[in-house]
Amino acid sequence: MLTAQIRKERRSSGASSFVLDVSIQVSPGITILFGVSGAGKSTLLDCIAGLVRPDKGQITVGDEVLFDSGRGIYLPAQKRRIAYVFQTLALFPHLSAEENIAYGLSDLPEQETRERVSAILKAFRVDKLRKQKPGELSGGEKQRVALARSLVTEPHALLLDEPLTGLDAELKSSIVDDLRAWNAAKGIPVLYVTHSREEVDALGERMIALDNGRVVSAGAPMDVLNAPRRKKLAQAAGFENLLSATVLDLRETDGVMRVRLQESACEIEVPIGYAAVGSRVHVAIRAGDILLATEQPHGLSARNVLEGRLVSLEQRGTIVIARVDCGLTFVVHVTPGAVRALELASGRPVWLVLKTHSCHLVD
Amino acid sequence: MQALWLSMKLASCVTAILLAVGMPVAYWLAYSTWRGKFLLESVVALPLVLPPTVLGFYALIAMGPRGPLGKLWIALFGHGLAFTFGGLILASVLYSFPFSVQPLTASFEGIDRRLLDASAVLGAGGVRTFLRVILPLSLPGVVTAAVLSFAHTLGEFGVVLMVGGNLAGVTRTVSIDIYDHVQSLEYGEANRMALVLLAISFAVLSVVYAVNRRVWTPWAAK
Numbered sequence: 001m002l003t004a005q006i007r008k009e010r011r012s013s014g015a016s017s018f019v020l021d022v023s024i025q026v027s028p029g030i031t032i033l034f035g036v037s038g039a040g041k042s043t044l045l046d047c048i049a050g051l052v053r054p055d056k057g058q059i060t061v062g063d064e065v066l067f068d069s070g071r072g073i074y075l076p077a078q079k080r081r082i083a084y085v086f087q088t089l090a091l092f093p094h095l096s097a098e099e100n101i102a103y104g105l106s107d108l109p110e111q112e113t114r115e116r117v118s119a120i121l122k123a124f125r126v127d128k129l130r131k132q133k134p135g136e137l138s139g140g141e142k143q144r145v146a147l148a149r150s151l152v153t154e155p156h157a158l159l160l161d162e163p164l165t166g167l168d169a170e171l172k173s174s175i176v177d178d179l180r181a182w183n184a185a186k187g188i189p190v191l192y193v194t195h196s197r198e199e200v201d202a203l204g205e206r207m208i209a210l211d212n213g214r215v216v217s218a219g220a221p222m223d224v225l226n227a228p229r230r231k232k233l234a235q236a237a238g239f240e241n242l243l244s245a246t247v248l249d250l251r252e253t254d255g256v257m258r259v260r261l262q263e264s265a266c267e268i269e270v271p272i273g274y275a276a277v278g279s280r281v282h283v284a285i286r287a288g289d290i291l292l293a294t295e296q297p298h299g300l301s302a303r304n305v306l307e308g309r310l311v312s313l314e315q316r317g318t319i320v321i322a323r324v325d326c327g328l329t330f331v332v333h334v335t336p337g338a339v340r341a342l343e344l345a346s347g348r349p350v351w352l353v354l355k356t357h358s359c360h361l362v363d
Numbered sequence: 364m365q366a367l368w369l370s371m372k373l374a375s376c377v378t379a380i381l382l383a384v385g386m387p388v389a390y391w392l393a394y395s396t397w398r399g400k401f402l403l404e405s406v407v408a409l410p411l412v413l414p415p416t417v418l419g420f421y422a423l424i425a426m427g428p429r430g431p432l433g434k435l436w437i438a439l440f441g442h443g444l445a446f447t448f449g450g451l452i453l454a455s456v457l458y459s460f461p462f463s464v465q466p467l468t469a470s471f472e473g474i475d476r477r478l479l480d481a482s483a484v485l486g487a488g489g490v491r492t493f494l495r496v497i498l499p500l501s502l503p504g505v506v507t508a509a510v511l512s513f514a515h516t517l518g519e520f521g522v523v524l525m526v527g528g529n530l531a532g533v534t535r536t537v538s539i540d541i542y543d544h545v546q547s548l549e550y551g552e553a554n555r556m557a558l559v560l561l562a563i564s565f566a567v568l569s570v571v572y573a574v575n576r577r578v579w580t581p582w583a584a585k
Contacts, residue, residue, distance in 0.1 A: 092495075
């Protein structure tokens, strides 16, 4: 178990200063640290690793106290046994893959170093590249070498700062599988920073959401992401539709309330929240949660059906992003097959169907 | 030829001392977060703007029998420092200091900080990080510092004349020797020495630029 209660103020050149003030617990296994850039993720990792000294707080791994401002304990990074894979990976450019991996093992006898390096080269499937310099490796290979270099030292915790950005999904999941397999035996706490939904879904066991230097939510990834309480978090978590709305009435027995969206005439039903009639709230809806119909639908359980006009279609990979004007613009994701079957084209009248519980209230 | 040999010996000693002293100073200048470090930077750069005679003058005063360094030297070794080879080395080290410290500082500063962080989280302390990461990655800077220190010491005149005088075999370096020959109208001899110095200087500068142009790159670029 890794615990950290940290307060760290960072003054930038302007008048604004950033305050990181968090308390987190990371149990063995992978915990995702999620948040937009500037939320304080890297500062938090730097504090845990010992590269940045917090103003006050306490950091422990297992029984070991790494930092305690009250007792004046501050272990330098090289004594902490916390592995850290940076976003840039920071492989030593003048050393081969093998030498990079052996770098943290200087205190061991030569024989043992060789055995450990060989074992981890195999576990991360880079044993054929042992003599290559980082400049000669592909992106995915570099990431594997960087992971191997961190884990070979048998650290007590592992910090990963978006280590797999820029890799395609298949390669990513294969690296993640290797990481999981390695950690199955060791069982160390792993704190994994990402702002990619894909990685959250692939990795998710537990998740901590950070915003503006504070923990805003922690728990299972589905719970954290499906109940975003912060607007920025909602945008980051892939809620493509983030709309301001005015509360019209509350129907407490049904657990819903009606809201009017922005300045339009659109009224929808959303789950009831702590809001008074007439107050303004934000509603977040995923583009993938909205159904699109070319005829007015009947006999649906969904409570919200909005009439509109298709403004544009834009294919991105295997999804088509449709923009629909219902007095305000909605972003809807459909498949290329659906576009063909429904003969969707811009200018066409369409109906949008929104389930009440796909509409999330955010602060 | 005795003068050329002496110059070479002087330049080699000065270069070795400058690398040894320059590295810790450059390390500090590159990585210290102290706000007042511009002061030390200014001191290091002083010999670039001061006339050699000013530096030589103060060096001579300090090394003289009544100067602090001179007194210390006499107490330790029983003879004065001025007009000796040792005095010449000391003055030359001061004079060529920026030529060693500045390229070293620049190349230390050029290293990606995350590499140093990576070294620390992998358990390496300051010395090990310096030897295994900083030094190999600033090799071009080290070569530049060494070569410039050597060449600059080889070519100096004013400081040597002030501090060392003109004692054959002890303090008469090539540049002084050339001056002597010109004074006594031995243009042929002066020309011979001058050509040698010109050739050496050209060779030395070629090395610096070859390294900086990555004609020699011992590792793959990132």
